[in-house]
Amino acid sequence: xxxxxxxTKIFGHGPELIPAVKDITFDIKPGExxxxxxxxxxxxxxxxxxxxxxxxxxxxxxxxxxxxIMAWNPVKLRQSMGYSIQEIGLFPNKTIYGNIxxxxxxMGWDESRIKERVxxxxxxxxxxxxxxxxxxxxxxxxxxxxxxxxxRSLAADxxxxxxxxxxxxxxxINRERIQDEFLSIQSKxxxxxxFVTHDIHEAIKxxxxxxxxxxxxxxxxxxxxxxxxxxxxxxxxxxxxxDRAIKTLGLYRAQEAMSExxxxxxxxxxxxxxxxxxxxHKDLADMIVIHDSKPIGYVDxxxxxxxxxxxxxxxxxxxxxxxxxxxxxxxxxxxxMHDFKQFPVIDDNGDLAGVISHDDIRKCILKIFNDRENxxxx
Amino acid sequence: MNxxxxxxxxxxxxxxxxxxxxxxxxxxxxLAGLIGIPTGIIISHNKKxxxxxxxxxxxxxxxxxxxxxxLMLPLLAxxxxxxxxxxxxIALVLYSQxxxxxxxxxxxxxxxxxxxxxxxxxxxxxWTRLKEIEIPLAMxxxxxxxxNAAVMNxxxxxxxxxxxxxxxxVFIQQGIARAYEDMILAGAILVALLAILIDCGMALLExxxxxxxxxxxxxxxx
Numbered sequence: 001x002x003x004x005x006x007x008t009k010i011f012g013h014g015p016e017l018i019p020a021v022k023d024i025t026f027d028i029k030p031g032e033x034x035x036x037x038x039x040x041x042x043x044x045x046x047x048x049x050x051x052x053x054x055x056x057x058x059x060x061x062x063x064x065x066x067x068x069i070m071a072w073n074p075v076k077l078r079q080s081m082g083y084s085i086q087e088i089g090l091f092p093n094k095t096i097y098g099n100i101x102x103x104x105x106x107m108g109w110d111e112s113r114i115k116e117r118v119x120x121x122x123x124x125x126x127x128x129x130x131x132x133x134x135x136x137x138x139x140x141x142x143x144x145x146x147x148x149x150x151x152r153s154l155a156a157d158x159x160x161x162x163x164x165x166x167x168x169x170x171x172x173i174n175r176e177r178i179q180d181e182f183l184s185i186q187s188k189x190x191x192x193x194x195f196v197t198h199d200i201h202e203a204i205k206x207x208x209x210x211x212x213x214x215x216x217x218x219x220x221x222x223x224x225x226x227x228x229x230x231x232x233x234x235x236x237x238x239x240x241x242x243d244r245a246i247k248t249l250g251l252y253r254a255q256e257a258m259s260e261x262x263x264x265x266x267x268x269x270x271x272x273x274x275x276x277x278x279x280x281h282k283d284l285a286d287m288i289v290i291h292d293s294k295p296i297g298y299v300d301x302x303x304x305x306x307x308x309x310x311x312x313x314x315x316x317x318x319x320x321x322x323x324x325x326x327x328x329x330x331x332x333x334x335x336x337m338h339d340f341k342q343f344p345v346i347d348d349n350g351d352l353a354g355v356i357s358h359d360d361i362r363k364c365i366l367k368i369f370n371d372r373e374n375x376x377x378x
Numbered sequence: 379m380n381x382x383x384x385x386x387x388x389x390x391x392x393x394x395x396x397x398x399x400x401x402x403x404x405x406x407x408x409l410a411g412l413i414g415i416p417t418g419i420i421i422s423h424n425k426k427x428x429x430x431x432x433x434x435x436x437x438x439x440x441x442x443x444x445x446x447x448x449l450m451l452p453l454l455a456x457x458x459x460x461x462x463x464x465x466x467x468i469a470l471v472l473y474s475q476x477x478x479x480x481x482x483x484x485x486x487x488x489x490x491x492x493x494x495x496x497x498x499x500x501x502x503x504x505w506t507r508l509k510e511i512e513i514p515l516a517m518x519x520x521x522x523x524x525x526n527a528a529v530m531n532x533x534x535x536x537x538x539x540x541x542x543x544x545x546x547x548v549f550i551q552q553g554i555a556r557a558y559e560d561m562i563l564a565g566a567i568l569v570a571l572l573a574i575l576i577d578c579g580m581a582l583l584e585x586x587x588x589x590x591x592x593x594x595x596x597x598x599x600x
Contacts, residue, residue: 085499153500
């Protein structure tokens with residue numbers, strides 16, 4: 001738990017005062033990842049550096065697990081929190097082992113425990129311990145160095161992590177991958193994390209909550225969904241982009257938007273004629289055919305030429321099947337790419353779980369936006 | 379040829395003067411490092427003080443050695459050390475300060491700021507950071523300063539023969555007094571050889587003391 005109470009930081013002396021952080025109050029709940037987001041110079045990094053006393057407060061209070069940071073010895077305070085930075089800052093004179101072991105050594109762990117911990121961390125981050133332990137940072141690629149930077153900040157198993165654009169220095173493809181790895185690690189470790197970035201995509205992807213800063217002030221602190229659905233002001237709606245509805249699609253899964261639609265689902269064993277009658281009644285474009293509760297394809301009126309045979313003999317295959325956990329963003333992409341208005345949604349066994357259509361997605365997004373607006377509206 | 383003959387004939391004296399020369403330079407470099415390296419480290423976190431300290435060290439550099447010996451003579455004479463090894467070593471220590479302090483300062487200042495930030499952010503105190511990160515990374519530059527000072531001191535120590543400090547300068551001084559060309563040249567050549575030898579030795583030391591992780595690329599690249 002990190003609590004900011006009226007936190008203010010002013011740089012400079014005398015007439016040349018530069019306020020960097022102005023009266024900021026909010027909490028980062030235990031186990032949550034809070035992203036500090038904003039353009040450069042907005043105070044997000046300053047706030048992070050105030051948290052571990054790399055900078056000293058001008059006024060206000062910061063509490064870590066209900067204890068004022070000013071009550072701590074600054075060196076001990078920093079050892080108790082993981083810290084990683086954009087430039088990574090691996091010590092070139094130390095091996096990978098030596099780099100990861102820095103904080104445990106400062107805290108006086110015995111060497112066998114450190115060794116075990118280093119091996120464990122390297123394995124978690126997908127780096128073979130025996131290959132990497134004795135190498136020097138210069139011998140590693142950028143992505144590998146960044147992983148070591150994260151491993152180093154996790155070394156002494158701190159409750160709290162402070163990360164300043166930790167994935168900022170690598171190429172987009174590797175960044176995507178390391179973000180995914182980091183998310184899966186975080187879902188297990190449940191650390192309390194303050195994470196600085198200027199990348200809105202990264203913020204939406206990683207953040208449980210996003211704190212948006214502008215000119216040293218906290219403008220909005222909310223879940224990514226809420227920030228996209230109802231940005232607090234013009235600046236934020238500009239910052240999150242005019243495509244915020246599209247970004248929202250990336251936050252929701254197929255299962256949240258799909259519906260049952262029993263009238264467009266027919267059994268494979270149904271006779272063609274019976275199926276055609278269904279079309280007559282309903283004025284529908286096509287129907288999803290299931291067999292053994294698995295979707296095997298679809299039929300339209302043309303496909304049902306042979307009225308006597310079973311429907312399953314005339315099905316057309318879907319180009320893709322949507323999983324419950326696919327994002328709406330992916331679903332829309334499939335719809336556009338294959339020119340389909342609807343897809344069956346399957347669970348992990350391949351059984352039909354529901355149907356998702358253009359209309360479902362439109363309604364889902366509309367509902368999200370309306371709900372948020374009503375909740376936070378005047 | 380005569381020079382070689384001179385050296386052969388006086389092998390024992392050559393050897394003892396060379397050892398004498400080395401001991402003066404080694405002792406003065408040791409003392410100078412003991413003073414200069416900590417000074418360089420202390421001033422590395424304060425740019426203004428650093429400028430002043432380096433300026434003072436620079437002033438010593440501008441005083442010609444023979445003048446410095448002259449200036450020190452009446453002062454040290456009070457304590458009975460006006461001539462001999464003591465004023466020579468004091469002069470050498472003073473001359474060494476500029477390269478040693480300056481290199482230590484530059485070596486530590488040039489450590490990439492993100493390394494200092496990472497070290498501090500991870501919870502190293504000032505002393506640990508110096509010991510674990512700053513000094514090891516600045517080591518090649520610090521040794522280069524010592525190397526610079528050592529080579530320079532070999533030359534200045536030769537002049538110190540005029541105030542009775544001993545060393546290979548004795549050949550040059552006596553050779554001039556007696557207009558004995560072979561003796562002058564023998565002294566000069568031995569001093570030059572010694573300087574080259576020490577330079578190579580220090581270069582080797584520089585290499586050995588460079589942390590392996592930065593020896594690979596030769597820079598502090600992160």
